């Protein structure tokens with residue numbers, strides 16, 4: 001415990017894990033949205049929209065599905081706009097502890113499903129007698145084998161049994177499990193690598209992030225406002241006082257965003 005490092009940034013392995021999972025199990029649009037949340041810890045929905053350039057409805061659907069699957073979390077904030085009006089804004093972020101738990105849980109569910117299928121397939125009838133209709137499982141097959149003819153015969157009526165085609169696909173369960181393990185190996189390695197990582201609260205529930213790519217937009221907007229303020233002063237001189245206050249506020253805002 002004593003020599004445990006203080007973590008100030010989400011480890012690269014956890015970020016890679018998030019990328020792997022979203023690429024493996026979701027569509028490319030989901031990956032693009034999650035990539036932004038991997039890069040910027042907590043992003044406003046409007047900013048995601050500006051960066052991804054998706055349709056508003058499409059983005060909402062993507063975020064909702066990721067949220068339902070507990071890949072991301074959201075937080076609502078009431079903010080006062082430049083016009084003094086309070087508006088609600090959704091922020092999205094990845095809680096990596098929740099993400100790891102969800103991945104472990106889901107992989108476990110898939111593994112259990114494959115194992116159940118595998119167990120079922122060994123007890124399920126896979127041979128059928130075309131004459132008397134008797135059914136035989138894989139485990140009983142050695143009783144049916146006739147070394148003299150090299151064929152499988154019904155133990156009741158001695159007719160040659162046929163493979164039951166409906167049971168065939170399930171008999172691949174063993175190879176399916178092997179394939180699943182093989183494909184999921186990189187995820188297991190990353191899970192193992194990050195097993196002992198304990199993230200501090202500020203990384204699990206991050207504060208909203210300023211997006212550098214969107215900064216020019218923020219600077220431009222108050223600038224445009226200033227232009228309209230100047231026009232306003234000319235047309236409504238009696239309101240000049242209030243407008244001057246707004247002007248100073250906007251200037252302060254510009255300086256603050258440039259920093």
Ligand SMILES: [Zn+2]
Pocket residue numbers: 129130131132133134154155156157158159
């Ligand atoms: Zn038979």
